[in-house]
Amino acid sequence: MKTNIALIGFMGTGKTAVGEALAARLGKELVETDALIVEKAGMSIPEIFNRDGEIAFRELEIAVIKEIAEKDNIIISCGGGVVLNKINIDRLRIKCIIINLIAKPSVIAERTAGDDERPLLAVNDRIKEIKELLDYRRPFYERAADIEIDTSELDIDAVVNKILGELEENAGNG
């Protein structure tokens, strides 16, 4: 049986907040790929993007996922672009049930407003950028997901309850 849960999904879909609440409910450790990357690089995410570029960031992401994917009994909150490299999903799938959190572009724009930690959203027309990135990435998220949950209209507890319900259902079917 898989003892890990990986939360994937676009920026602003609630992965970190839901990950924290889910980890508390299940008594598991929360591991965040972005936090580990920052620790490893000794730089913030915008600094990594500015200094070394997105490809260098993705390489760090691959290294961090490789490390985390070996662990047991954890909740993993993945950076929004983890799905872009198939090797990440192949590695995560071995021990994780993969949950894709989704949200409407308007909700994502609202939740990420005023945030300057996300270099990909540091553009003039944020909503247009969100829609374009989402259109490109949707198939990657869908292909990776075992379970999908729309967080647009739900608070954190409601999302956690939904996840727990789906996991129980899955276990019943397995």
Ligand code: S3P
């Ligand atoms: C990214 C999402 C961010 C972070 C980086 C790139 C992406 O994580 O990894 O800014 O490509 O979607 P969050 O999804 O936690 O914001």
